[in-house]
Amino acid sequence: MAKKIPHMDKQTVVVKFAGDSGDGMQLIGTLFSNAAALAGNDLSTFPDYPAEIRAPHNTVAGVSGFQVHVGSTRIRTSGDLCDVLVAMNPASLKANLKWAKKGATVIVDADTFTEEALSKANYASNPLADGSLSSYNLVPAPITNLSRKALENDGLDNKTIDKTRNMFALGMIYYIFDRSMETTCHFFETKFAKKPQMIAINKKVLEAGHHYAEAAEIVESTINIGSAPMEKGRYRNITGNVATAWGLLAAAEKSGRPLFLGSYPITPATDILIEITKRRDLGAKAFQAEDEIAGICSTIGASFAGSLACTSTSGPGLSLMSEALGLAVITELPIVVVDVQRGGPSTGLPTKSEQSDLYQALFGRNGEAPLIVIASSTPANCFQYAYEAAKLAMEHMTPCILLSDGSIGNGSQLFRIPKMADMPAINPPIVPANDPDFKPYLRNPETLVRGWALPGTEGLRHRIGGLEKEDIYGNVSTDPMNHATMTRLRREKVEKIADCIPEQKVDGDADADLLVVSWGGTEGAVNTAVKALQAEGKSIAHAHFNYIMPLPKNTAKVLEGHKKIVVCELNEGQFVNYLRGKFDHLSMKQYNKIQGLPFTVSELTECFEKLLAE
């Protein structure tokens, strides 16, 4: 029995699990997150996986990672650098050591550091032996051999046993954080309900890892992370993509319009299609179309027929949808297009995140084709903004593009479960049967919204389509002045939505020296950096935008009155140029990153400090 070692309290810790894709890193990352959440921590996760399903074994290209940031304070990002790194082979150490803090605990499966694996990972010498890791708490654990030993009497072949290596590593991590393994054992019992042997062997290896860590005293003290100050309520862990799917489902239930999703699988948006496909029990109709064009066109058809009709995609898919988006604009039908952005152009970086589809969302159509553009900004608020996208689209009879991204789509966060009774009402302008005043393009004089007349309804037969329509009556029209009128009406209708969205909030003083502006999935990192500087007494404020087209009505007021404005985004400056076009009396600086990676808090802090000092 090893001696009891001391506990150390920590506010936040970042753990990264890395291995060959197929080593089960996403799984143990998720299991660790769930255990942390149940222990009352706040958390944020980020999976980092290659585009290839099984890239060559033991190569850097095949490394799959999962990072989780847990804390006893509110957690807004998945963390810059990790405190604990688990590397299941040399390649994953090679790929991830640069993301570990100096002094971090680095757990490796020492059995995998063979000459062949070292050379595949491009190591000239063995880092476990050459002293290059002396500034870390290196834990070279014989994970493979000890897993095999733990199961030596179970009559299994090594291939099967080696699939449980990840659980050995997880057991070690549970020891470091003094965490109960109960939730993980419960997971085995559910997952392998029909294979009792699998429950037993996974538990055995998990416990073996835990015992090993304790016996080998792999850390000087175990780490204790207390409960985070969370708002009271019921919680669950949720990824942005699942939250997006659920937000759409919630809007369908609230509005009474059945949900239709016409989508084509594409990384990193596919989980939305998968999640809605699971919900046949709620009557949702998910349709896996033959391509993105069919995805959006079936969505338009379903909207014409009266569904809350949505499609989910990523940048290249949105490109294919451009022409049909114009059709939705001119037919003034509500559709929601979710774009989970990834690195571009073209196929680009399919599994990496970026914010470079903003121009495409705003302007990527022929003709004058305005529509709503909003952006979710955290995994959890994907629920709220998907709901909002559906509400705005239906109530204003217009397409709405919801911009998410790979980071928040695949990242997870704790989500305070709302009650459906508390969600805002959704009132689509459905035309009653036999309405004597019905005209296809007759508008509500205040909102300029036309009615939604559903096929099957008595007394409302009408024709719409992609040819320019005569104002009010909807007949085909090539009249020059009518085209000018209809173009203006379509624009004003979207602009008037500014009356229905919240004012832009600012975190900090209205006259702070530096106003930091951001939008979409960067909120956590940018706000964490701003808050840290505010705590040091710096004159800095933050305006994070979720509503992009139209902008909140007070946007000019928010942007005015600062010595400096800096707009931070993961592209080459698309939002800043959009703002410059609208507020050309203001001078705006920009801070951009285009590496397929999220902002780190430290690089943002450095940037803001420099701007404040200049």
Add this chain to the structure above:
Amino acid sequence: MKIAIEKSAEKLTKQDFASDQMVKWCPGCGSHSILAAMESVFPEIGYKKENYVNVSGIGCSSRFPYYVNTYGFHGIHGRANAIAAGVKLSNPGLSVWISTGDGDSLAIGGNHFIHIVRRNMDVNIVLFNNQIYGLTKGQYSPTSPMGAITKTSPMGTIEHPFNPGELVIGSQGTFFARVPDNNVKLMTQVMMQAARHDGCSVIEVLDNCVIFNDKAHAAITGKDVRDDHQLILEHGKPMLFGKEKNKGIRLNNTRLEVVELGKDGITEKDILVHDAFSQDPGIHLMLAKMHLPEFPVAMGVIRSTPAMTFNQLLENQIEKAQKESSIKCMDDLLNSGDTWEI
């Protein structure tokens, strides 16, 4: 629950579907007769007039929805089938009709066409095949015969054309019919059978473009030749044709051949009897591919075989999931799985 389209309580007439819009097809265009046939078949099918939806893409064919008084949607080029799939999936209680052309469905929209057929989506596709791009004024299409001289093929096309029937059957199609544009009676009968067919029905209309491809089908549809150059199929009837009904189709080993009654001891017993409902597409494919001068061109319903529709299978899955799942509403879903109170 079996999908059903609500019937009209009152008897409808052609007038119930007459549109107030000016029909802007060229005088003499074959499409006029398609409109006439549809206006007369809709009241006969008997659904409530609000339950018909006409969907189209782009091209001369695709102006169709404006000319008939139903719910209508004029889409974008090539996408009629995808839009219509969305309409039918959203509300299976609608009778969905697609007007499309050889450019719209076989070139730019080829992908959506083969997939709507493969899925057996319960819609009716009327394919106006004039073997030319009319609205863009005379470029060759995927059905223009090899060597056709058009504005974009001044030396003749160097492409092998699609035979729409072969494409439909190759895409696992459950219903394919062919009609000439000058036989409104046959067209009406075929549309009626298409409406009754559970699944994706494709009707190819040999449509004459008077301006850019006049008489393209004349060798088949011309009054003087049609009896000898068309085989009008009827389920359960022998495949006889000719003015005197003295010619027929016989299966000789694995191939079809034209034979004459009374010649070489041929009697009606030797003639193939049309089985439109056969699952096996072998004979249907041979019939669809028959062409002049060796064979007459097959008209009428070539294939109409029962198969579950995508729409019915989807509704069945929803019904099953709703019966078996413990998740009945959003609150159930939000609170499912691992959750905890803070």
